[in-house]
Amino acid sequence: MEAWRGSAPQILLSALQRHRWVIAALAAGALLRLAVALAYHPAIFYNDSFVYIRQAFNIGGPGLITFAPDRPAGYPLALHLLGASLGWVTSLQHLAGLLGGGLLYWMMRRLGVGRSLAAVGVAVVVLDSYAVTLEQLILAEALFTLALTASAALVVAGRRWWLLALGGGLLAVACLLRNTGYLLIPAWVVFLIVRHRRHWVPLAAVVAGLATIFVPYLVWQHSVIGRWTPYSTTASGWFLYSRVAPFGSCNGVSVPANATALCRYTAADRGQGPEYYLFAGGPARRLFPAEYPGGGGDIDPVAVNGVLRGYAIAMIEARPLQYLGASLGDFFKFFEPGVAASGDDFETILLADEGRSTGGTGTPVSTPYFYNGSPTPVAGHPFSPGAALRSYQSVFHTARWLLAAFVLLAIGTPLLRRSARGRGLPPRPEQIVLVGGPLLALLGQAAT
Secondary structure, three states, X not given: OHHHXXXXXXXXXXXXXXXXXXXXXXXXXXXXXXXXXXXXXXXEEOHHHHHHHHHHOOOXXXXXXXXXXXXXXXXXXXXXXXXXXXXXHHHHHHHHHHHHHHHHHHHHHHOXXXXXXXXXXXXXXXXXXXXXXXHHEOOOXXXXXXXXXXXXXXXXXXXXXXXXXXXXXXXXXXHHHOHHHXXXXXXXXXXXXXXXOOOOHHHHHHHHHHHHHHHHHHHHHHHHHOOOOOOOOOOHHHHHHHHHHXXXXXXXXXXXXXXXXXXXXXXXXXXXXXXXXXXXXXXXXHHOOOOEOOEOOOOOHHHHHHHHHHHHHHHXXXXXXXXXXXXXXXXXXXXXXXXXXXXXXXHHHOOOOOOOEOOOOOOOOOOOEEEOOOOOOOOXXXXXXXXXXXXXXXXXXXXXXXXXXXXXXXXXXXXXXOOOOOOOOOOOOOHHHHHHHHHHHHHHHHHO
């Protein structure tokens, strides 16, 4: 016993020495998050933040939370469980960012990446000012990213069936935080088939993990709103319509009879992008002026959604090349330097130089907060060290060209393996999850 006690500090010091670079990266990431939390205490809001808060506390409705027509209920449930304290929410989200970095390091080490290179990979993630800003916002992105990262790490590097099952459950959690998660399920399944082609236990474990989360959720959802499928929303037709509306002229296209009014464009509609048709104008906005996509208004939202989906599918079938071109065009913008999001969405990742808003949320939250979506910034400035953080953000963020470089490097590795020089490189089916999954998600968002 005495020998064990004497060796414990040595073991700890040895571990700290071996992993000193990743510890330094995580420590720097923690200090960065502490600075953001102090400067923008207790939280930053965006337009969707108010929606999430209202869902979390089910303002004006029965039940635990509100099931929204255009997003899953996972994040509102998390907010409800955490209570009305915005500081607790953002603290948890900052911790999620650091845990994600630690999981990345563990996965890379299990895959044979050297400690120094793995630490560099972690530093790119945990010191990204855009990611840290999102953690300070009342939005689902931080928890979604942690759930997805943990799922990928466990499915790729886990060596026991229960770790794979946990990875499947975390993928389901990611899906219930953001619908984008569903687009990654095929990549997980293909990887498991390729990696474990002679064994059925890994795939069964992941499927069991998915079912363990999905089944209780969909039973709960059905008991509240009468809908079984957790991924289905009454806004999917709206979103698909906005994708095809920019090239939606009905010349030479046979559209459903109940959708002919969607063919009536005006001069003001020409040259507009999807967000315009979803929220601001266009035939559908004029036909259903009072309805928020998927709910509201006096018309049955399910029926409206069906009309819009039928129109969109008719356009895709009649003009597949235009649909493909529009989808790929928006997909490549994820990697194009200098491209900003439409409308005010770009503001979500920027630390603003403004004061705190007071009230006006229509929710139980009464604490003053910062608001990135305000058309007229509130007078004042963030707390110290807000100015230094904004200078930091102008330099230290993950640029689109860097994402493109990572993707090209990952795609080029299998090609190099086929050459004479690269024949000694080991196969890396993990790329199906780590590269193919995110690319599929981005393409799916651009297409829908």
